[in-house]
Amino acid sequence: MNEAGTGADASPRGSSPKDSSGARYVEVLLPMPLERNFTYALGDIPPGTLRPGTRVAVPFGKSKLYTGLVVGFGHRAPEAYEAKEVYRVLDEEPLVTELQLRHWQWIADYYMCTAGEVFRTAVPSVFLLQSETRVMLREGADPDEKDLDDTEFLILEALQHQPVLSVGEIGDIVDRKSVLPILHRMIGRDLLVLQEKLQQGYKPLRARFIRLHPDYEDQAALGELMDSMGRAPKQSELLLHLFQLRRGTDKPIRSKVLQEQSGTSRAVLKALIDKGVLEEYFLEEDRIVSPGGGAQHQPPELNALQEEALGAIRSGFESDRPVLLHGVTSSGKTEVYLRLILDMVAAGRQVLYLVPEIAITEQLVRRLQRVLGHRVAVFHSRHSMQERAELWYHVRAGEEKASVILGARSALFLPFADLGLIVVDEEHENTYKQFDPAPRYHARDAAIVLAGLSGARVVLGSATPSIESYHNARSGKYAYARLDRRFGDVLLPEMELVDLAEQFRKKKMQGHFSERLREEVEGALGQGGQVILFQNRRGFAPIVECASCGHAPQCRNCDVSLTFHRHRKELRCHYCGFHRLLENTCEACGNPTLDTKGFGTEQVEAELAELFPKARTARMDLDTTRGKHAYGRIIQAFEARETDILVGTQMLTKGLDFRNVALVGIMNADSLLNFPHFRAHERCFQLLTQVAGRAGRTRERGRVLIQTYNPNHQILQQVASGAYDAMYAEQVYEREQFGYPPALRIIRITFRHREYNRVGEGAAWFARSMRMHFGKDVLGPEFPPVARIRNQYHKNILLKIRPGSGLAQTKNSIKRIESSFNAISQFRSIRVIYNVDYI
């Protein structure tokens, strides 16, 4: 089964007229991987009520209902099948703009998927009710019976008996024709919600905040109060600290901070609350918006370098090109974006601020809200569907509270009314590329196309630009601005490479800590500084091996060794989540001689407890950050200096701004160097430079220690000396030699099936056909390093596309090969997956 449906009978897409007058048919896009749109009859529906982007409920397949989008109009019935009738029109105003439809079509064409797949990804699922969608009563919903019509009443009653029902089941209970629009309306009125898979470990992060009771805001009353405090010195001390904290800010004050600052106990605070002098209240941390609405604070003055960069960006905009802002870590790129954002907001246009990972942007949210107030909204995949749906409408209406949208790659799909600027922060991050499922788009590149359609500006920012973007800047395709120095002229951290082989030989290792690293950690802590330790593997040890027979426990679904997690005494697969308890004896030979190899963050943390028993440590990796607010908690504790040493994986690298980090230690750089990928060296440079960039950002120069067995490796030398341009020159040269981007474009084609032999035969057949067209530009098929994941075998073909060889034509040829492939019965069940611009 090919992912894109049957490619054979594809009809040209997007060719039908957009004008509805006199139309009797509509062309409907369904949120599924179908190669073409379906035509439906309008029946009694007046065509004037429809526009492209309006949702309609339509039947599809055997008596199933789907939510589709009108994309065109027609006067004649389709020839191949009898058109069914549209059941209902779901929107008065189109949910999706015509500009979005054009953008989706570009994504579908470029990334070789269907517009239906883009539709499914782009629109929050709450807008896409279909027969299988499961709905339930919203907790606490208590509608007045008067406000309900008979059908609504019936639905609510049915849901009281059976808490979860599918849309199809509800359709059977009431009149099936009308159920979708009614449900959409009831969701809009907050009576129903979709059943969502609950986030694992989800708990809203609520913190206690404290304020003066409004009665005492009055000067006279306050004076009286302070006079009466004579016999309670601790209480008056605490009040004085509260006034101090309030000075110059109107941010909410956390009870905990007040207690710490005043050095008083909870009992003192409690006494004042009981007296009615103070009030305690709760807020969810990520909902804090500066009170009073509008912008509260002026942004800081830019320094001369920042002004210069700002000027360069603005003149780049004049030339209608995207601008690459290349600024070393902590050079103040964010403040420069802020100026551009303020310009745009003042002009009444919208801004999209893309970040690689939304969960770790609380710091950034706070920085933006300080200046922009309530005009910033966060689009977060962990927000409830309701919240995402609301934001959708705000963005579409161009409301003030949706002036600036901060989000990860999917925020690109919001229905902007008037988009003026897109900021792509940390543009080099590979999380901008969606890997699975289709559309496998690159958000940076799709953002540039969206900006082109919207008449918006684009600024891409990074301390370590991707080779592609820097290449585009050098060739003049992008304009370029540079920030070479850190803000406040703080020096970039001093880097030192520590030779692990030598340390072992001289017996200077303790666990995975060299003598140098131990000294530096001690030194940093001794001076009240904080430490970040980076290890790119989670868990305790990636491999468990029997010392007697050499057996290493493997995942039963994937071709990988299981990782040992000591805390849970478990072996876990990082590909499929399979886990089991670790036995004391080897499952193969029965000897109690199991040993671990390699190490992950959990082990680093355990060693720290022995080496630095007094230090307060925390760990940030996938295992410790599953809940919605887990990142936030770890980051805030580190900011508040409640943690001395933070151990983590690459999550640590993404734009965090800590003030007090004196030392960054890279536990082992070698696994990054030896990764089998044409981008390995580029990524290693980026990752290490970014982690290193967390050190010494504000006052004193920070230090970075890199432990490695390859201290003379070119890339590590380049990291240590901050030689981005040298790294770039070398990588570009190599990629030209071996034929990789940016010299060429690549498409990776993956074949996936449960049976090893079938994948092999199918991929071989496909590769042979491709070689007839493309000759030597076809590489493979090859099994990837992990050939089986979740019981599916994978095999890859890589196609290299030379400049000027017609991308569209190439894709058509591949699609034709795929049609023939699907005509061969034993191959039909093999999934074919395209990844254009595979990174």
Ligand SMILES: Nc1ncnc2c1ncn2[C@@H]1O[C@H](COP(=O)(O)OP(=O)(O)OP(=O)(O)O)[C@@H](O)[C@H]1O
């Ligand atoms: N003009 C300014 N006035 C005052 N403080 C500034 C100014 N510019 C930057 N800073 C401060 O300098 C620090 C680094 O700035 P910022 O976080 O914007 O750097 P960055 O270039 O985005 O860094 P990175 O790429 O490492 O994320 C921040 O704490 C920021 O508040």
Ligand SMILES: [Zn+2]
């Ligand atoms: Zn597995």
